[in-house]
Amino acid sequence: MSVETTRVHTQDFSTATSSALHQLLHSPELTFLMEAHDALSAAIAEESGFPGLWASGLSIASSLGYRDANEASWTQVVEVVERMADVTHIPILVDGDSGFGNFNNARLAALKLYQRGASGICLEDKGFPKLNSFVGDKHPLADVKEFSGRLRAVKDTVPEHRFCLIARTEALIAGYDEQEALSRAHAYAEAGADAILIHSRKGTADEVLSFARAWKNRLPLIIVPTKYYRTPVAAYRQASISTVIWANHAMRASVRAMGQVCRRILSEESVAGIEPDVATLEEVFKLMRYDELANAEGRYLPETSASA
Template sequence: MNRMLQTKSMNIALPPNQARETLRDLIVSKGLSYLMEAHDGLSAAIARQAGFKGLWASGLSISSSLGYRDANEASWTQVVDVVERMADASDLPILVDGDSGFGNFNNARLLAGKLQQRGASGVCLEDKGFPKMNSFVGNRHPLAEIDEFSGRLKAVKDTTGPDFVLVARIEALIAGYGLDEALHRADAYADAGADAILIHSRKSEATEILDFARRWAGKLPIVIVPTKYYKTPVSAYRDAQISTVIWANHNMRAAISAMRTTCDRIMAEEGIAGVEPEVATLEEVFGLLHYDELAAAEDRYLPKHA
């Protein structure tokens, strides 16, 4: 279905240009913005209902929901299909975790072009080779050559145009290099056309992230993912003039916890009477996905029978 022909009454995606502008507004805003993780249409709709203004299409969460590991086991076409469902289920702009681009410059630009067609508002590419490994798994995280990765960024920009948001994710701190290397790469990626820099860390406190922000001095907006240093108060990010915080995987992790608890109880109790008051009602499901619009459309478009 052409997204431009879909109606706002269905609470689905805005026209692509409007969605992309909204993501850019979030990224460049002087205030602190939040992107909430989603990994399918349902989680996207829930994030929208909660009041989030933008989504992070997490590679880890999408892979996990498909039964794959976050090591490029899911194909880029599978990721694109999921993002389309997220776009159709919400009117929120989506920044997509594009991993390392699934290959060289050509793979990266194919990915970005398809994401743009399917309703995404931007893509984030990390400076690793292909296949990549999740940043919190093991200690083997070889980085891409700066010039080669800069070529990937340029190819994406040339393919998608200026409105599609391109975030360059720096893995230098993950890979064990120092702050100087991270800043050197950030300068190169800014020159290559990145709209924002995502600086990533696996430490349990935010010191190196805040040091990066101080030395970077606002050359481009900074995006962070505080999965490991979650105890840091957001006031520290505001003080450091960080642009955007991504809550990167909590919908997926919450779903695992809730489903495990429900399955264990049904198995133990040999019935659903005990869990029924603790799970969403069918009416909530129908409301979230706007079954009322479908019922009204049936009355409008289907033949009337005596």
Template sequence: MQYQPKSAVINRPERSSGSSLSQILRDEICSNSALSFLMEAHDALSGAIAKRAGFKSLWASGLSIASSLGYRDANEASWSQLVDVVERIVDSTELPVLVDGDGGFGNFNNARLLARKLHQRRAAGIALEDSCFPKINSFVGDRHPLADVNEFSGRLRAVKDTVADDLVLVARTEALIAGQGMDEAILRASAYAAAGADAILIHSSKTTAEEVLSFAAAWQHRLPVVIVPTKYYRTPVSAYRDAGISTVIWANHSMRSAIAAMMNVCGRIIAEESIAGIEPDIARLDEVFDLLRYDELADAEMRYLHLP
């Protein structure tokens, strides 16, 4: 059955409290409801902030997690480090998390191991890209070799056979990033759909959305289309709704905003040799305590901690 594009309806259906996180994410990406938005999280704190802001699902960004660990987005962080961070994000938010799994950290065996471990840590989905190992960030340099179509399809099948529908499987093609053109992007997306992908993520480094919108038109809704408008951020969201795009990922903005804020504060403190000037511009301690629910701990002490 062909995927039916989402309408421009803004109100989403009510979530079932009994739904699994993976089913909630599947409803977000694959249902015919409104355009979905996933916010980047790179640790438990950024996940909690995104939840407080109102986001219903999260993107565990490979770039952002690697950066928060002091690594480059070039498979320098290990899959086990990624899995540990995802576990903390899920625990702190109880939201569905779609994990940026890069290319799966190797061949089919590495990819299925990663998927199994993510499922154990309650991730809701995994996105795998058709890059070679080790990968390099899509926006760094101009050399982005693609994996063989059949080999990458094998990675997808291995993941699907391992976790079935317990994880939403998003297949990401870097064909446009690599300069291979629209025909190659459609060919690869078709192969990945046949391999069991639940959705296709089409990536572009252009500063306009022309490529991804052209892909969506040519793809004709065979599977839901996911996009990451990091470079073409000026495009209005209405264009994605009109094109029948399923999901938009705001992929690295919490990490980048945190870097900008911390650089500003650290620079001012060392220059002014004082914190008096920056206090009005940073979060108050009571905001920190509220975000992390210190009140719940106090209530629990009243129930459980019987002091003499």
């Protein structure tokens, strides 16, 4: 990767991207974060114009061949996020699951993510190991005081102005009512969260929009409309929601596209037919800045003699 885009993850860099994420969360305009699960998908999302990235736990786990059940370790997630930060210039909000354990695991993961270029972490109020919110019906929640301790540990470890901390409540996912979700969100705000993510597995946005009205913008509110994707974004703007995360769509698109291409190549015993449907090598080279490498060779390599 180019010298210009490769990051030495200093505090100054992480502080700058954290500030950018903070501005996005507090912007009067609705913000959209795009899922990424590796360096390539991160570069594509930035080139497409998204102002920030969501390092999805589901998508990263899937790309590593794991299930979204804390099968991938936090150190593996950190390594993936580091590569994403190396090739982009926009803030990365990392899906930190439930913190990979207790308060100590959560603060260690947050510190390493900050050191490797992440702009913030989102922690959900489940125990360890957690299970993807859309799988099965068993989603026990963490004790409020214990989870608040995880949040405070992260805040005390990574200074507030350098890293954003998002608290995600799974109360609605676990079958509790709005009041329980609100109670937890208020407790997490007291513990130092910079924003609240309210999650739902319903096919409509009704319970999320109801929560938004009751929340009254105490902190920026983030949503993930994976299941209620038919809701017009105008409804989110009207509800003063801060940020929408498109949480797994690049990964899902790649699964479908790669499957189709593999089956066609096997069936047709040729790649001639699929060439119009895949990126050219030139597109890949442009995205990965091969031009910068050529320019660098001209600056740093000695000229080859004519007799060589």
